[in-house]
Amino acid sequence: MSEWRKNLIDDDAGLAAVLQQARTVAVLGAKMDARAPAHYVPAYLAAHGYRIRPINPTLAGRRVLGEPVLPTLADLEAPVDVVEVFRRSEHLPTHAAEILRLPWRPPVVWFQLGIRHDLAAERLARAGIRVVQDRCMMPEHRRLLLGRAS
Numbered sequence: 001m002s003e004w005r006k007n008l009i010d011d012d013a014g015l016a017a018v019l020q021q022a023r024t025v026a027v028l029g030a031k032m033d034a035r036a037p038a039h040y041v042p043a044y045l046a047a048h049g050y051r052i053r054p055i056n057p058t059l060a061g062r063r064v065l066g067e068p069v070l071p072t073l074a075d076l077e078a079p080v081d082v083v084e085v086f087r088r089s090e091h092l093p094t095h096a097a098e099i100l101r102l103p104w105r106p107p108v109v110w111f112q113l114g115i116r117h118d119l120a121a122e123r124l125a126r127a128g129i130r131v132v133q134d135r136c137m138m139p140e141h142r143r144l145l146l147g148r149a150s
Helices: 003-007 012-021 037-047 089-101 118-126 137-145
Strands: 024-028 051-055 082-085 108-111 130-132
Touching: 003 118, 012 130, 012 137, 024 037, 037 051, 037 137, 082 089, 089 108, 089 118, 118 130
Parallel strands: 024 051, 024 082, 082 108, 108 130
Antiparallel strands: none
16 A cells, blocks of 8 residues: 555544544634534534634634634644535645645645545645545544444
């Protein structure tokens, strides 16, 4: 197996480790609408002790889940543990490039359920970033850390 492939996380042990080690999650594509997954999934994570940093250029300057919305990842004043991506798959190469231009590297980039782009994932994994694709943090947290089915 190529060394970088070890950074593609798709097993329960790897997912649990990500969820246990993370404390701060930047939510790329955060929404204000409480019915949107890009709002209620981060709200769930916040309720379970994660600090959420919402990122969305169209909402910049407003507040989501009590935190100011920043226009880009580059506007974060400190590194985060996970970049959680709620953007359509076709945007992932651009976001991968944005992540790789940061002066720091997030340990994990997590593409939410239904979001997958193998080339963007490979580019991030080759840079030493662990990548999760096509999974939702909320049910994975419930299942792996709380022992509850989603």
